[in-house]
Amino acid sequence: MAAFNLTHSDPSMFIIMGISSLEAAHIWISIPFSTFYIVSLLGNFMVLSVVGKKQTLHKPMYLLLCMLALTDIITPTFVVPKALSIFWFNLKGITMAACLTQMFFLQTVSVVHSATLVTMAFDCYIAICNSLRYAIILSNTQIAKLGLVGLIRAVLFILPLPLILSRQPFCANSIIPHMQCEYIAVVKMACGDITVIRIYSLVLMFVVMGFDLTFIALSYGLIITVVLRFSSKKAHQKALNTCTTHICMMLTYYTPGLFSNITYWFGQGITPHVHIILADLYLLIPPMLNPIIYGIRNKELRDKVGKYSCCRR
Template identity: 80%
Template sequence: MAVFNITHSNPSTFILMGIPGLEAAHIWISIPFAVFYIIGLLGNFTVLFVVYKEQALHNPMYLLLCMLALTDITTPTFVVPNALCIFWFNLKGITMGSCFTQMFFLHTVSLMHSAILVTMAFDRYVAICNPLRYATILTNARIANLGLVGLIRAVLFILPLPLLLSRQPFCSNRIIPHTQCEHIAVAKMSCGDITVNRTYGLVLFFVVIMSDLTLIALSYGLIMRAVLRLSSKKAHQKALNTCTAHICVMLMYYTPSLFSNLTNRFGQGIAPHIHIILADLYLLIPPMLNPIIYGVKSKELRDKVGKYICRK
């Protein structure tokens, strides 16, 4: 009751409830949350460390992998520590400013992640379809510039979300049935008309994510056309093997993202705790598995990581 009294006495405070309906299981749910988060941090920091230390890995492909690792570190970090405070210590209060800040950074990094996957698809296209010009088309500086463009795009698209919500009047019951300040979950607490917020969020999702998926599909369509023109099966296998890791990472990111967003907006028959668990796993599973996938599929990276492990 103390938590709710604080909420009413401080109108700028929200309450994150965690996973409503599963409060009794919060401690047990926190265990995989913490384990996935720690594994993800260890894997992604390992990738960053090895690429930084090894001069042979200072090329566009591994620079993109480092960008992906950075987003995989920051995305769950914006959510998991706060969620664990809810699960372990029942610390559910969050200020309006902190809530909007979490929303902004969480969605910005998510769009940045999508931009990196598009750039990775373009990288594979150039590597397979124009291998002789790869070094001149994709330099480290050009990859860094593409990353900066992706970041600017994410900031410009996401910034209106918290700005629009900050102008809304909020009801006295400021309880968010979620572990995070997800845009729609916060918007539903408003006493005003949130049609603009809903419309902008939906347009943003379909325009940005669908355009990114279209560019990725186009890249892989051109890759498949080039691969089919190769005469030997060995050449087929080698060309496709360079894309396997990216395809796995891409499917792990976009599949739960599409499912989570669509069910959150249109799946009214799905229990709320299912929405919340899916949204949280979407932020935890890909960051944990991405470095493992690239470690398994990239012999060069695997050998460099093995060198440091054996040295220890």
């Protein structure tokens, strides 16, 4: 308790509380959280391993899946170990530098993830609407360049946030009512003028999410227009199978995030621990489900995973 009070009174240290009002159940809550994390790591590392070893999978679509798998590995890795240290050992203290670093990487990887989904929508559009020129327009090199552009965009957009916050004075009682350095909670702890941060955050949200969702909607609007012109049912089914996997991954990524934000801003009647659980499940569920989704929907990848597993045995 003495160590906790010392940390609590130090403005250079933050206290991550975990799930408030459910401290007695932290051990039990850690079981699904650690399970989700392990399943996520196993699934995504399996995808990376199979695609890396099989030359026939060195195609733009599978490179995009590898990029998605990397973001799905990084995201929970920045959340779960600290959460488990809170659940198991009550280690709630974190330095301001570590907190801002965690926040920066979580936000950056989130923007990279969104950019990857945009690139996958473009991949679907080219594969269906301009299939004869697919190999020319989207080579492995082009996919690598698009991935690099997405990473640079994310870093340039997100980097100002921790830099601005690092110059802000924080209150002595720097308590974060979450299991991670959640951006809005950290901003609320600042004792100085946060007008610039609020404005930049809103602009960033509309620019990044607005552009990405608009581009994805436009891509699928054009895809639907082209698919409706197909005369055979077989062509319809093939086009549908090409896009269904991507649509499922978009739903698992954007839907929990939008639901979490809506409940945060408009769900005043919802208890705080529900907000916290929703915010963290948003970082855990998509990374766990994505390998399952494109493992089930993609026959070529599913067959390669099956053969790889048999060989390992």
